[in-house]
Amino acid sequence: MWSGILQKVFKVREKVALNLGGENDEEKPFLDHLEDLRTMIVRMAMTLLVTTIITFCFYEQLFAIIKHPLWATGVIKTEQDLKNMLQILTPQEGFLMVMNLALIAAVIFAFPLLLFFLLQFILPGLKQSEKKALFPAIGIGAGLFLLGSSFAFYVVLPKALEFFYTFNESLGMSNGWRLDGYVKFATRFILLFGVAFELPVIVMVLVKLDFLNYRLMSTTRSYAIVAIAIFAAIVTPTPDPFTMLVLAGPLYVLYETCIWLAYFMEKKDRAAYPEYYAEIDKDAKELEQSSNDDWDNENYNPWSTADDDEDEKDDYQSPSAKPSAPPPEVEHADSEYLGEDQSSKMPEEDENPSDSPAREKTLEELAREDEKNSGASDQPHQP
Incomplete structure (x- = not known):
């Protein structure tokens, strides 16, 4: 268990090193x-x-x-x-x-x-x-x-x-x-x-690693307030609301300070790397536009993907499609699975249709016979 946990921690550490642009890009x-x-x-x-x-x-x-x-x-x-x-x-x-x-x-x-x-x-x-x-x-x-x-x-x-x-x-x-x-x-x-x-230090490290940014922190401010209140209620050993508010108040002020620090850090990085942030903004706008177009469609199902639609098309069969007969090997395997005695089977039918018992006629064959009979009855009778 500990080996698996350490491996995950070390993979995160490798990712952090790559994000920071380390001199050695090889995995340790x-x-x-x-x-x-x-x-x-x-x-x-x-x-x-x-x-x-x-x-x-x-x-x-x-x-x-x-x-x-x-x-x-x-x-x-x-x-x-x-x-x-x-x-x-x-x-x-x-x-x-x-x-x-x-x-x-x-x-x-x-x-x-x-x-x-x-x-x-x-x-x-x-x-x-x-x-x-x-x-x-x-x-x-x-x-x-x-x-x-x-x-x-x-x-x-x-x-x-x-x-x-x-x-x-x-x-x-x-x-x-x-x-x-x-x-x-x-x-x-x-x-x-x-x-x-230590909340500002943690947030600034996450901003430095591109896990957080000014826009995300400002739009999720309401969720942060709830998280701070829950954290203060758990951490404080006293059940009275006064102690919880005394801790939650400074933490919220520190969170707002972190938002402004993230803004200035991002502004500085945008000036230093304009092409990188232009590409990020372009991808964000395309993602937002595509998501809005999908939700405007009344038939949009957020739980299905394009792969699911292709699978449904492949599995669909028209009503006129007839199922193909199973191969002889499958019929033979089914008979063995059902435990049928091969010796008790009827002898194989002769391939000659004249010796075989009359099979059930189709509607087309019955229609042809009716035409023949009606044609024969219309001919004059010769003595």
Whole structure:
């Protein structure tokens, strides 16, 4: 199963390399793609390992930072309230919590480098000038990730925690949360918002690969709004509509920004490659005109094709057409299949029609006999 998935991923990677106009148009072997994937994974793993070791040395500062959303809710007044609320229930829970916190912090701090390794694998065949252009894109992606994480940390997460705190109190229960559960909830919340704010980077990559364009994005804006709302409802861990709207609003603004960025990118490419885009516009107009002409026809069936019409013509038979008699071999095979005893058959008929029993006469033969009989009756009788 994994081999098939990797083969599909590598085929997409080859197509991306051809679309980008790589220097080598020959298809790479499967093992070469696998080696590139292994190199990317090793680089990302080593980067995370080194960064996690560094962030683990500052676990006290990281723990003080992750407690800030609780203070921002206003439900925690003193350090004693915080100790009563966050509890460690197992001996190793504190250490595992610190390891988890250090790993999440490592992902945030090493995100630009991780994004660079990922784009190197996804976008092969880049020229040297295009590789240099990756660095501004990586800077923009890292900035958007930090923007989304900060937005969740300072705005959305305190509101979500306050909602859960008041809801638990409405049930008549005291709020005693596990420390590990709180840290996992807060860090995942922050990471989800950071990744969600990477939408412009993803869209710009698809525009660069000609999978998206300004016209398609602008005409499908209504579908994008529905998709953003569904994504926000799934990603946000709280069921209240406020948190969903807080995430969906910035994502929609980012989507509109992507539309304008795609417009300027396409405008720049049209100036650089006018013949290429003229051919694309011509094909689009022909396709649109042919589709409109087909739908204007009242007998148009969108589910049939020209090949289906040809098959129907070949299969059609006129009423006057008579089916041909089956060959003797088919009759002999049918008789054997039905289990008829060959010895019980009647002897073969003689080819002489005089000895054969009278067959049923046709209308033409009966008409000729009537004419003969009537002619004979009209002749005078001689004595």
